[in-house]
Amino acid sequence: MKLRIDAELCEGHGRCWDLLPELVDADDHGHGFLIDIHASVPPELEQKAREAVRACPERAVTIE
Amino acid sequence: MYAGGDKSALAYERSACPMDYFAKLRAANTTKTEEFPGLVVLSNRSDVEGALRDWETFTSAFGGINGQDEPLIPLNVDPPEHVKYRRLLDPYFAPKKMASLQPAVDKHTNDLIDQFIDKGACDFSEDVAVPLPCSTFLSLFGLPLSEFDQFIKWKDYLLRAEAFTSSSEEADVLRRQTAVEVCTLMATEAYARRAAPKDDLITYLVESEIDGRKLTDSEIVRTCLLFFTAGLDTVTVSLECIFAYLIAHPEARKMLAEEPGSEINLVEELLRSETPVQMVSREATHDLVLPNGESVKAGDKVMIAIASANLDPNGLEGADTIDVRRGDMRNFAFGGGPHRCLGSNLARMELRTVVRRWHDRIPEYSLAPGEKVIWNSSVLRGVDHLPLVWA
Numbered sequence A: 001m002k003l004r005i006d007a008e009l010c011e012g013h014g015r016c017w018d019l020l021p022e023l024v025d026a027d028d029h030g031h032g033f034l035i036d037i038h039a040s041v042p043p044e045l046e047q048k049a050r051e052a053v054r055a056c057p058e059r060a061v062t063i064e
Numbered sequence B: 001m002y003a004g005g006d007k008s009a010l011a012y013e014r015s016a017c018p019m020d021y022f023a024k025l026r027a028a029n030t031t032k033t034e035e036f037p038g039l040v041v042l043s044n045r046s047d048v049e050g051a052l053r054d055w056e057t058f059t060s061a062f063g064g065i066n067g068q069d070e071p072l073i074p075l076n077v078d079p080p081e082h083v084k085y086r087r088l089l090d091p092y093f094a095p096k097k098m099a100s101l102q103p104a105v106d107k108h109t110n111d112l113i114d115q116f117i118d119k120g121a122c123d124f125s126e127d128v129a130v131p132l133p134c135s136t137f138l139s140l141f142g143l144p145l146s147e148f149d150q151f152i153k154w155k156d157y158l159l160r161a162e163a164f165t166s167s168s169e170e171a172d173v174l175r176r177q178t179a180v181e182v183c184t185l186m187a188t189e190a191y192a193r194r195a196a197p198k199d200d201l202i203t204y205l206v207e208s209e210i211d212g213r214k215l216t217d218s219e220i221v222r223t224c225l226l227f228f229t230a231g232l233d234t235v236t237v238s239l240e241c242i243f244a245y246l247i248a249h250p251e252a253r254k255m256l257a258e259e260p261g262s263e264i265n266l267v268e269e270l271l272r273s274e275t276p277v278q279m280v281s282r283e284a285t286h287d288l289v290l291p292n293g294e295s296v297k298a299g300d301k302v303m304i305a306i307a308s309a310n311l312d313p314n315g316l317e318g319a320d321t322i323d324v325r326r327g328d329m330r331n332f333a334f335g336g337g338p339h340r341c342l343g344s345n346l347a348r349m350e351l352r353t354v355v356r357r358w359h360d361r362i363p364e365y366s367l368a369p370g371e372k373v374i375w376n377s378s379v380l381r382g383v384d385h386l387p388l389v390w391a
């Protein structure tokens, strides 16, 4: 499982880095970015990753 | 037409129970309501989500609000201009920046609680919800606490001029006069910061550039004036919504008292389910037909009922229930699209800090005997008096 954040859609609601600080950080504008874009989501964080997908109001967070 | 009584009765019905009110409105599948005659009210999840993003159809650039002829910044500016202002303002309100303001907010909260904790009673609205965001603002703007009473008066006149006057003309005059006073203070402060910079928001604005030029005084003032309208009562009513929920839910109070950190999801879920800012305004830029077949004409005033979308289970299972332990419910309490609330990181920090501090110090409390929770009828949904008691 891999997490994606679409920077075009992101408006900086901050739900992703709030819910999943292990994988997502906030940039200087409060927009979420992946700490390691190549990393897979470790199994123990898969549930939280799904929560971040559900929580993003702009639907910018996806998993593939 | 969605009907159910007279206009103000409907407003009270909405505030008392948005869950039921908006469920009925969505079931009626119309944008025409008696509460907002002549306005187009978008209430279902997909219409709301679409309209928040589609600034080209639903513009925010329709002049000023609160007695201003000029557009407030960035609320009444659309992309591409809007992007330039947000690029400049976002970093000042970014999470790390707001985290550095947290100790000040924590101190303000403790100072407020100190004043009444031994009495075993307070009016949560008057004693916490109103003053807290005002002190926060003074810290943010780098203004002395002596400005406090002035700030409270100004924001009341700007946002609730009707309550202080006897006609809508008088209210309009009061709003305009107040706006002039706020603008004068901000322009004076801006002038002072140019000569003697400090570490505060006004200095940041004075030193900022857009398109290779400094912001004009008019731009600085119109930005600061918007902060007054956008960042004080919004936090006040959010705190009131949260505590009105808590006095009715002992298990949620218990959770907060026993589990530090649980306030994060609770605040998020209650922002969603209570949606303190119930609607945001737009204007249609061209004629269109909505998915339900109703037509909208260019120039029509549109209300985007984010409160309704937040509770619409169609597209997000479980949205018509409340669970203060979950934090994964997509939520438009801070709007969405380009105009997503600039202050959301500040607001969250304030709400979390107050809820945390309060429950550390006053874990158990209740509504004062014989009192009732009376919701106001405003689009900013709050409770003007919330008398609490504790042992």
Ligand code: HEM
Pocket (backbone or CB within 6 Å): B060, B073, B074, B075, B076, B086, B226, B227, B230, B231, B232, B234, B235, B238, B276, B277, B280, B281, B332, B333, B334, B335, B336, B338, B339, B340, B341, B342, B343, B344, B346, B347, B348
């Ligand atoms: C819990 C408290 C708050 C809530 C619920 C809230 C809600 C909102 C909402 C729904 C919008 C979108 C307006 C629209 O789309 O037309 C908005 C915009 C805005 N808010 Fe907040 N807000 C809160 C606190 C604050 C604070 C503390 C500030 C402090 C500066 C602030 C500043 C702004 C600004 C400047 C905008 C305009 C953004 C733009 O147009 O780009 N808000 N807010």
Ligand code: SF4
Pocket (backbone or CB within 6 Å): A005, A006, A009, A010, A011, A012, A013, A014, A015, A016, A017, A030, A031, A032, A055, A056, A057, A058, A059, A060, A061
């Ligand atoms: S939750 Fe969505 S909109 Fe918010 S910062 Fe994360 S990706 Fe961006």
